[in-house]
Amino acid sequence: MSLRHAILGILSVKPMSGYELKKVVDGSVGHFWTADRSQIYRTLSALVEEGLASRGTVVQEGRPTLHPHTVTDAGLAELDRWLASPLQAPPTRDAFLARLFFADRLPPERVRALLDARHREVAEELAELEAIEFPPRDALPEGVTELGYALREAARDHGLAHARAELAWIDATRRRLERITP
Amino acid sequence: MSLRHAILGILSVKPMSGYELKKVVDGSVGHFWTADRSQIYRTLSALVEEGLASRGTVVQEGRPTLHPHTVTDAGLAELDRWLASPLQAPPTRDAFLARLFFADRLPPERVRALLDARHREVAEELAELEAIEFPPRDALPEGVTELGYALREAARDHGLAHARAELAWIDATRRRLERITP
DNA sequence: CGCACATATGTGCATGGTCCTCTATATGCA
DNA sequence: TGCATATAGAGGACCATGCACATATGTGCG
Structure with a gap:
């Protein structure tokens, strides 16, 4: 649901690859949010397709190619829109x-x-x-x-x-x- | 995830139709659980297919036919199994x-x-x-x-x-x- | 030497869930 | 008269998520 926005938020601080994102999500915001690796990659693809993020390529020697993602202006606008939007609390489930x-x-x-x-x-x-x-x-x-x-x-x-x-x-x-x- | 079990739990108290279930879920357990109407009906069908509940038929005059569902012995067993199973807390998301x-x-x-x-x-x-x-x-x-x-x-x-x-x-x-x- | 683990990115599939729409009838309200 | 709401059930589209698996390579350990 708002994994899109959580990712936009993190990327707005600093561009990151999916791999690095996963680690940040697990660590820094892990107390109130989690995300599956594959879901992160899928969401990144979706964000790029929507023009909210752009995908770079960093070829490395001896290890897989990195794809750092950067938030576009449209992405920042969407992030701000979301931050200010009325928060419809999802139903609690315990x-x-x-x-x-x-x-x-x-x-x-x-x-x-x-x-x-x-x-x-x-x-x-x-x-x-x-x-x-x-x-x-x-x-x-x-x-x-x-x-x-x-x-x-x-x-x-x-x-x-x-x-x-x-x-x-x-x-x-x-x-x-x-x-x-x- | 455990809508199946929540429904089994409610039905174990008293047999109910999907319609009535929806009202009980919204009211009585609404503070910690919610369920979509169509999802309730689908789950009931699944429970019947698995032999955990049985479906009755009560034809009414002037209003749609009722289908009260009753938990079977297998259903009660499954409920007890779930109650005693280790609770793997789903990741918190806020x-x-x-x-x-x-x-x-x-x-x-x-x-x-x-x-x-x-x-x-x-x-x-x-x-x-x-x-x-x-x-x-x-x-x-x-x-x-x-x-x-x-x-x-x-x-x-x-x-x-x-x-x-x-x-x-x-x-x-x-x-x-x-x-x-x- | 083999094995596990880290780096890094993905695809495919099943599950569980929401939202919208449809079908019917009855009652109550303006 | 028309409209909303309650009763009762169900199908389709779509979405997010999670698990398993595939792909390549490098490093460290015993």
């Missing part, structure tokens, strides 16, 4: 909650096991987020504005806040279950 | 965060507008969740166990907790932005 909702078919200890597994997962996620180091504010990497820096911090904090809320909810739910099936 | 991450291209007041819009949305969602009334614990509807009741409350609390965390994060982010672009 497979874990769906499971839990119907989990009264399971014996209570299995329900607790579901919560425990979830707790472990989220705790791991939280630890990863907490491990993210930001460079000191007074030494911003080139091309990064103060606003951009703040937004990237905010994105990480979003993950932190929700991970902590999730852990707290799991604890409360555990206590709730203990009360009815000790 | 279009709003993606937008915000690249929003340093926008003038600061537009960024604030994004946060404001989001705040309104989440506040509305929160109000809807808060409006949900549960029947008193001592008068459970038939077929609902105490565990089931607690899990449904927990599902709502999940929505509440995250909506509140989101609002708090938005406030913090607003303050963060005010500090750098007063």
